[in-house]
Amino acid sequence: MFESLSDRLGKIFSGITGRGALSEADVQAALREVRRALIEADVSLEVVRAFTEQVGARAVGAEVTRSVKPGQQVIKIVHDELVAVLGEEASPISLNAPSPVPILMVGLQGSGKTTTTGKIAKRLKDKQNKRVLLASLDTRRPAAMEQLKTLGGQIGVDVLEIVPNQSAVEIAKRAISTARTGGYDVVMLDTAGRTHIDEELMEETAEIKRVSNPHEILLVADSLTGQDAVNLARSFDARVDITGIVLTRVDGDGRGGAALSMRAATGKPIKLIGVGEKMDALEDFHPSRIADRILG
Ligand code: GDP
Numbered sequence: 001m002f003e004s005l006s007d008r009l010g011k012i013f014s015g016i017t018g019r020g021a022l023s024e025a026d027v028q029a030a031l032r033e034v035r036r037a038l039i040e041a042d043v044s045l046e047v048v049r050a051f052t053e054q055v056g057a058r059a060v061g062a063e064v065t066r067s068v069k070p071g072q073q074v075i076k077i078v079h080d081e082l083v084a085v086l087g088e089e090a091s092p093i094s095l096n097a098p099s100p101v102p103i104l105m106v107g108l109q110g111s112g113k114t115t116t117t118g119k120i121a122k123r124l125k126d127k128q129n130k131r132v133l134l135a136s137l138d139t140r141r142p143a144a145m146e147q148l149k150t151l152g153g154q155i156g157v158d159v160l161e162i163v164p165n166q167s168a169v170e171i172a173k174r175a176i177s178t179a180r181t182g183g184y185d186v187v188m189l190d191t192a193g194r195t196h197i198d199e200e201l202m203e204e205t206a207e208i209k210r211v212s213n214p215h216e217i218l219l220v221a222d223s224l225t226g227q228d229a230v231n232l233a234r235s236f237d238a239r240v241d242i243t244g245i246v247l248t249r250v251d252g253d254g255r256g257g258a259a260l261s262m263r264a265a266t267g268k269p270i271k272l273i274g275v276g277e278k279m280d281a282l283e284d285f286h287p288s289r290i291a292d293r294i295l296g
Pocket of ligand 1 (some may be wrong): 112114117193247252274276
């Protein structure tokens with residue numbers, strides 16, 4: 001769809017050969033292209049600015065090795081910086097807490113929260129042999145509760161019984177006590193989403209956190225989120241101190257700039273990525289692959 005950064009930088013540097021180091025002017029020209037590539041990959045402008053400054057500082061004066069073209073040299077610097085910002089290592093979900101370990105799932109409506117809850121539960125059950133209890137706290141959308149119940153049935157994971165007219169906080173408490181008495185290893189709380197961030201949602205999420213004391217608070221976010229990604233991640237993080245991010249729809253056409261935006265804005269790890277609608281379409285996050293994708 002877009003010309004790759006590598007091709008663009010190749011053109012800029014086509015006249016330069018055999019020099020010892022990248023000059024300020026070379027780097028400025030290259031950074032313009034890096035900036036364009038990041039914007040096309042949907043990285044938030046604020047993050048683009050900070051990131052290109054960082055890359056610039058590293059690139060000026062960098063030795064150009066004879067065997068590597070300057071364009072490739074800049075690509076390598078950009079790639080390495082991307083990986084450094086995205087977080088170098090895979091960060092698994094921690095269950096290092098007394099059972100039942102509460103995991104709180106937060107995010108906007110339609111981000112893939114319920115689907116991801118099912119995927120993680122299936123993974124914990126199949127790969128780590130954990131007994132998981134799922135609970136939907138979406139009191140406004142009965143369909144969401146039914147959706148989780150159906151998912152649970154599909155993957156063979158228990159779902160907390162639906163009791164009408166309970167508040168989200170009451171359901172959270174009931175989920176924890178049911179998980180405790182039932183001898184579950186993990187209890188996953190799928191919170192209600194909204195179409196956009198609002199105070200009521202944040203207040204409710206904070207209250208659920210208070211009563212459930214979650215060990216992990218995972219923000220589920222669509223990888224196609226554009227300029228809003230920073231705002232979204234910051235809002236949830238400021239309010240409930242998320243422990244990680246799960247990016248969904250990484251199987252789509254997007255270039256994954258939201259990963260960089262959210263990680264840069266919060267410093268919180270991207271733990272997993274959703275790569276499809278099926279219950280096993282969940283993968284560990286590999287920063288280097290997303291960096292390649294952002295670079296195009
Ligand atoms: P929620 O409102 O946040 O709970 O969102 P849902 O879990 O109901 O997901 C909304 C839609 O996105 C559903 O059709 C899911 O199948 C789909 N979905 C969720 N995760 C992914 C993913 O990683 N890739 C793709 N292609 N679709 C996804």
